[in-house]
Amino acid sequence: MRRFIGRQHELGVLRGVLDQVRAAMGAGGAPGQCVLIRGRRRVGKSSLVEEFLRQAEVPAVFYTAAGQSAEQELAELVEAVAGSTLPGGELFVEEAPGQWNAAFRLLAEVLPDDAPSVVVMDEVPYLMNRVDAFEGMLQRAWDRQLSRKPVLLLLIGSDLSMMEALNDYARPFHQRGREMVVGPLNPADIADMLGLPPAAAFDAALVTGGLPLICREWGAGQGMWDFLRTSLESPVSALLVSAERSLAAEFPPQAMGREVLRAIGSGERTFTNIARAAGGIAHTTLSRATELLIEKGVVAAELPVSMRPSKERRYRVADPYLRFWLAFVEPHMAEIERMRGDLTLERIRERWTAWRGRAVEPLVREALARLLPDGDLPAAPVIGGYWTRGNDVEIDLVGADREPVAKRLLFLGSIKWLERSPFDAHDLAALHRHRAALTDDPVPLVAVSRSGVKCQGLTATYGPDELVAAWRRPG
Structure with missing residues (x-):
């Protein structure tokens, strides 16, 4: 079985929030914490949380909604809690809560008081769609019962707009949880x-x-x-x-x-x-x-x-x-x-x-945003591109202080991503022409090349090694 790769930042964030839950035990107030995790489908959100639970080794329940009726979803929640590592999870089978409000109250009862635990609800947008007043019930249960337990509540969803809306100002659950965005593997x-x-x-x-x-x-x-x-x-x-x-x-x-x-x-x-x-x-x-x-x-x-x-x-x-x-x-x-x-x-x-x-252009821009500042170029709040309607002028990299209308251009650059053709004097001449069409200022010029650079006159050059290293930088 291939080992779990990457996500160290995200795992660290989740461990940090669980540590906050642990530290707040017995200190008065509500020790519970909530994190809203969103990301595109199949990006590995659930696997990330599974790995976190494996490392955390605390009592937990992992429930996944499936887009069924409210009654069927509730039955699945009962089954998930009953089969979880939460102490007293079998109470869910005995009590058989028939309403979501009752299920949330019973869940709070089975959560331990003297040790941290984790409750995971995956595919939350399905519940927002299928369960009437789900957000209001969740908000009341969190405020009155769940947050008073040393619990980390993880709400996961793939519908980005709905997960963002869950924390919107006008919605019941506003500011109850902090947000985490899970992107693809870099x-x-x-x-x-x-x-x-x-x-x-x-x-x-x-x-x-x-x-x-x-x-x-x-x-x-x-x-x-x-x-x-x-x-x-x-x-x-x-x-x-x-x-x-x-x-x-x-x-x-x-x-x-x-x-x-x-x-x-x-x-x-x-x-x-x-x-x-x-x-x-x-x-x-x-x-x-x-x-x-x-x-x-x-x-x-x-x-x-x-x-x-x-x-x-x-x-x-x-x-x-x-x-x-x-x-x-x-x-x-x-x-x-x-x-x-x-x-x-x-x-x-x-x-x-x-x-x-x-x-490859968006990936290169993201890498440079992570890499800068370095010894040659300053940090750029914005790294985008420039083009005209007829494409007679196209510049792959435009570093600027803001977008889309900048007050200051920080650098301009070209991306040449070919196996056997390095960035050369012809490419540099084209970059000079395009810079002249955009500005009269001597804005620094940059080349990003898959197979090296064979010319002088550039402020900075980057290849695959430097770009990949951008994702290895701490933080």
Whole structure:
């Protein structure tokens, strides 16, 4: 069994909150603590909490909602508590609470008074949807009973907007819990988990999106093309099925959001082109669909960063794995299902370099945001890009003091992510031309290259090793 990799920061946060519960015992007041954990589906939230419980070794119950009726969900909670390590959990079977209010009161009774415990409620948005007044009942139970016990309550959910709403000012549970966002495994975690060098770890991050379920099917030290070949040959591989399952849970098949997402995933980035690719839908319909996708964190909408306002908004699929799946897998699922994944693999080979060159940009920007300041460049509150309507000027990296309209540009840079072509004098000359189109100031120039730099005149240069190291920095 592969060991648990990464998430040390998140585990440390949870251990710290449990320590606060432990320290507050006997000190008066309410020792209970609550954490709201959110993140996209299949990103490993539940596995993180399972690992935390394994390390914590305290009495705990882990309950997962399943989108059933309120009565069925309550029955599942009773069964989970009865089979948990909470002392007195068998009382749930004997008492058989028939209402959620009664279940919360009984849960508080079985929680120990003299030792910390943990209560986990997974897929909370299902309960918010199916159980009438769930948030109000939870708030009352927390204020009156649960928080008075030395308990850590973990509320987990994959619907990002609903989990954010749970802590909203106008909602009953406002400010009862602190928030934790669980993202995908980062390139450093992936390098450690799969035994890959930094450049290959970035490729793996773009294919798997850092989703643990997919990474677990990637053999240690295995090359990307071998992994893709194996995954495309199996109709039940995580690479093939994870995206469809996630989308089915968030968007019904008839939802226009699916068509819009498919258009963006195919490579369309502007509003007009997305509307055309989605079948010529009306702009009002497209606006609603894109707003939903952005609200759910599936799509990112970005403006160019410069010292002048711009309306040239561009859209991209925020999750690298979903972006890969929409571009290469979903359009050709029929041929994969008839065991011709070899055709799909060749199609990926043909388009991989060009697709990767743009797909890696958000990861590079995040790495630089983590890496800076260093000896060459200052910290940048914003690291984005710049483009014009006709794409005659495109700058991959724009470090600035704010976005989208900056008061000060801190650096400009180019990303060249090719195996056998280093950043050279021709690339530097192009970067100089694009800087001149954006500003007259001698803003520092930066190059990020997969295979090195062969020119002078840059303020800073970065490669895969430095970028992966950004995720290994403490804090």
